[in-house]
Amino acid sequence: MSSIIKIENLLKTYDQRVILDNINLTIQEGEFVCFVGPSGEGKTTLLNLIGGFIKKDSGSIKFKGNEVIKPMKECVMVFQEFDQLFTWKNLKDNVEFPLKNAVGTVPAAHKKLSKKEINQLSAKYIKMVKLEGFEDFYPNQLSGGMKQRTAIARSLVTSPEVLLMDEPFGSLDAQTKKELHMTLLDIWKKTNTTIIFVTHDVREALTLADRIVVLKDGIINKIIDNQDKDISENRVDEITKLL
Amino acid sequence: MKLCGIMLNMKSKNVFKKYRLKIIWIILILIIWEAIAKFSSISPLAFPSLELIGKALVQSIISGEIINQMIFSLGLILMGLILAVILSVILSSLSIINPIIENFVDTCVSIFHPLPGIALLPLIILWIGTGSKAVVFIIIHSVLWPMILNMIAGFKSIPQVYKKIGRNYEFNILKIIFKIYIPASLPYIIAGLKIGWARAWRAAISAEMIFGASGGSGGIGWYIFNKRVFMDTPGLFAGLIVIIIIGILIEDLVFGKVENSTIKKWGIS
Numbered sequence: 001m002s003s004i005i006k007i008e009n010l011l012k013t014y015d016q017r018v019i020l021d022n023i024n025l026t027i028q029e030g031e032f033v034c035f036v037g038p039s040g041e042g043k044t045t046l047l048n049l050i051g052g053f054i055k056k057d058s059g060s061i062k063f064k065g066n067e068v069i070k071p072m073k074e075c076v077m078v079f080q081e082f083d084q085l086f087t088w089k090n091l092k093d094n095v096e097f098p099l100k101n102a103v104g105t106v107p108a109a110h111k112k113l114s115k116k117e118i119n120q121l122s123a124k125y126i127k128m129v130k131l132e133g134f135e136d137f138y139p140n141q142l143s144g145g146m147k148q149r150t151a152i153a154r155s156l157v158t159s160p161e162v163l164l165m166d167e168p169f170g171s172l173d174a175q176t177k178k179e180l181h182m183t184l185l186d187i188w189k190k191t192n193t194t195i196i197f198v199t200h201d202v203r204e205a206l207t208l209a210d211r212i213v214v215l216k217d218g219i220i221n222k223i224i225d226n227q228d229k230d231i232s233e234n235r236v237d238e239i240t241k242l243l
Numbered sequence: 244m245k246l247c248g249i250m251l252n253m254k255s256k257n258v259f260k261k262y263r264l265k266i267i268w269i270i271l272i273l274i275i276w277e278a279i280a281k282f283s284s285i286s287p288l289a290f291p292s293l294e295l296i297g298k299a300l301v302q303s304i305i306s307g308e309i310i311n312q313m314i315f316s317l318g319l320i321l322m323g324l325i326l327a328v329i330l331s332v333i334l335s336s337l338s339i340i341n342p343i344i345e346n347f348v349d350t351c352v353s354i355f356h357p358l359p360g361i362a363l364l365p366l367i368i369l370w371i372g373t374g375s376k377a378v379v380f381i382i383i384h385s386v387l388w389p390m391i392l393n394m395i396a397g398f399k400s401i402p403q404v405y406k407k408i409g410r411n412y413e414f415n416i417l418k419i420i421f422k423i424y425i426p427a428s429l430p431y432i433i434a435g436l437k438i439g440w441a442r443a444w445r446a447a448i449s450a451e452m453i454f455g456a457s458g459g460s461g462g463i464g465w466y467i468f469n470k471r472v473f474m475d476t477p478g479l480f481a482g483l484i485v486i487i488i489i490g491i492l493i494e495d496l497v498f499g500k501v502e503n504s505t506i507k508k509w510g511i512s
Binding site: 071081098 | 414508
C-alpha cells in the first residue's frame with residue numbers, strides 16, 4: 001500500500017483562533033480512517049482542507065504527491081445535509097449527474113461516456129446502495145437514509161480515489177445508521193476506495209474504521225489502530241476518555 | 244380500461260368542482276349585464292347587450308381580424324419576454340460572480356423597477372420612435388427588473404452544499420450557473436416569469452394603444468383603440484373578452500402545466 005494523502009505541519013486559523021495545529025498524518029490507499037472528536041474540534045475543517053474546499057494557513061496537504069489547492073474530482077465529498085441531492089432530478093438522474101456533466105471523472109474513461117455506459121454505471125451503484133426500484137423517485141419522496149444512500153451512490157459512480165464523508169449518518173435513527181454502516185463497509189470492500197469519515201460517535205468509528213484519529217483542542221490527540229473492530233464497552237470508554 | 248374510465252370521471256368531477264363556483268359567478272355577472280342592457284335606459288352604444296358583443300366577437304374571429312391582431316401582440320410579447328429573460332440571466336449571473344456588478348445591477352433595479360413602462364413613453368418615442376421596436380422595448384423594461392430580482396433571490400437561496408458539489412466536480416462558473424444555479428432557482432424563475440408575463444401583457448396593450456399600427460398590424464391594443472374611435476362598442480368588448488381569455492389560458496394552462504411538471508412534481512413549490 002502506498003500513501004494517498006500526506007499532511008505535514010498543518011495549521012488552520014479562523015479570526016486568529018487556532019482551529020488545527022501541527023497536524024501530521026499519512027493515509028494509505030484503500031484505508032478507512034475516521035476522525036473522531038467532540039463538536040468544534042476541527043474534524044470537518046480538516047476534511048474540508050483535505051478536499052480543497054478551504055485554504056490552510058501553513059503546512060502541506062498532498063494528494064498523491066501533489067499539493068491540494070482546490071477541490072478535485074478524485075476526492076469526492078458526501079455531506080451531512082439531506083439537501084445535497086438535486087431536488088429537480090430523480091434518484092437515477094442524481095446518480096448520473098457527475099457522469100453526464102463532468103467528463104473524465106471516471107478514471108478509465110477520459111472521454112464522454114455513452115448513454116449505455118452511463119446507464120450501466122448508475123445501475124451498478126444504485127444496486128450497491130440497495131435502492132433498486134426507486135430510480136424514478138424524487139428526493140422529496142425519499143427518506144433520510146435513502147437520500148444518504150443516493151448521495152453515496154452519486155459520489156461513488158465516478159470511481160473517485162478518495163471518499164470524504166462528513167458525518168453522513170449524523171441525522172439518522174440508530175436502525176438506519178446500522179444498516180448504512182453495513183452497506184458502506186460492503187461497498188468499501190468491493191471498491192477498495194480510500195474513505196475518510198468524520199464522526200463524533202465513537203461506536204460508529206469503531207464499527208467502520210481501520211484507524212481512528214482522535215482530535216482534541218485542534219491537535220491529533222491519538223491515532224488508534226482498529227483493525228480488529230473491537231466495539232466492546234472498554235474500548236468505547238478508552239476512546240471517550242481521550243475526547 | 245374500466246379503472247381508467249373511473250379515474251377520468253373522477254378527474255373531470257374534481258375539475259368541475261374546482262371551477263363550479265367561478266362558473267356560477269360568471270353566469271350571474273352575465274345575467275346582471277344582460278338585464279342592464281335590456282331594461283335600463285343606457286344607450287347600447289355605451290353598454291351593448293351580450294348578443295351584440297357575441298356577434299361582434301364571432302364576426303372578428305371569422306374575418307380573422309382579431310386573431311391576427313392577437314398573434315401580432317403575442318409575437319411582440321414573446322420576443323420581449325425572450326430578450327428580457329436572456330438579459331436577466333446574463334445580469335443575474337454576473338451579479339453573483341462579481342460584487343461590483345452586483346452593486347451596479349442592484350442600483351439599476353432600485354432605479355428602474357418602480358418606473359412604469361408607460362411613463363417612459365415620451366422618451367421612447369424620442370429615442371426609438373413608434374412601432375414594434377418601441378413596444379418590445381417597453382415589454383423588456385416591464386419584465387427585466389422583476390425577473391432579475393427573482394433570479395438573484397433564487398440564486399441566493401440555493402443550499403451551499405450545491406455549490407460545493409459543483410466545485411467538487413471541477414465545474415467552471417458557467418457550468419455551475421447553468422447546471423446548478425438555474426435549475427435550483429426554478430421556483431423563483433417561474434414566479435418571476437409569471438410577474439413578467441402579466442406586466443408584459445399590460446405594457447404591450449397600453450403601448451399598442453398609443454403607438455398604433457405599423458406595417459398593417461397594431462396588435463390587440465390597437466384593435467380595441469380603433470373600435471373605440473369608431474364607436475364600435477360591441478367590437479371593443481369582443482377585444483376585451485379575447486384579452487381575458489388569453490390571460491386565463493396562459494396563466495392556467497401554460498404556467499399551470501409548467502408548475503405541475505416541475506416544482507410541484509419535485510415537491511419544492
